Amino acid sequence: MSQYKYDFLKIELNFPEFEFRLEEIDGKLSIFDSLRKKNLILTPEEWVRQHMIAFLIEYYNYPKSLISLERGHKYNQLQKRSDILVLNRSGNPFLLIECKAPEIELTQKTVEQVSVYNQTISAPFVGISNGIRHLFLSYDIKGKLYKQIAEIPQFDS
DSSP: OOOOSOGGGGSOOSSOOOOOOEEEETTEEEEEETTTTEEEEOOHHHHHHHHHHHHHHHHHOOOGGGEEEEEEEEETTEEEEEEEEEEOTTSSEEEEEEEOOTTSOOOHHHHHHHHHHHHHHOOSEEEEEOSSOEEEEEEETTTTEEEEESSOOOOOO
């Protein structure tokens, strides 16, 4: 597919290049999700999510089997879905990531969104990405404080 009718595909993301299986189904562009083993409608947020997943697996050696996508959880009686949750080898939360469309600015509000989700998950690391900018934080559970970190946390192998 050399010509895209989707403008967000023309935006250069801050990731290495990855090969994705894109396909037009019923007039809508879809992307094959290698973790869920199915085609998903390609939205700007999904484009960023698929890049982040590939980046975690190929460059940081995160195990595919410990990555959970769009996992539901409750917060204040509301059902919420986190974009990417990586578990450690014991099955406990390790890294929670929220993905935004490239045109969405990463602001205090987006940081608050991921930190609200993390109140029920308690992952020691959280991240937010719009594909252009990536922000990662470590979470001190005792002090209930977030501190920005320079890069994606290394997965304990």
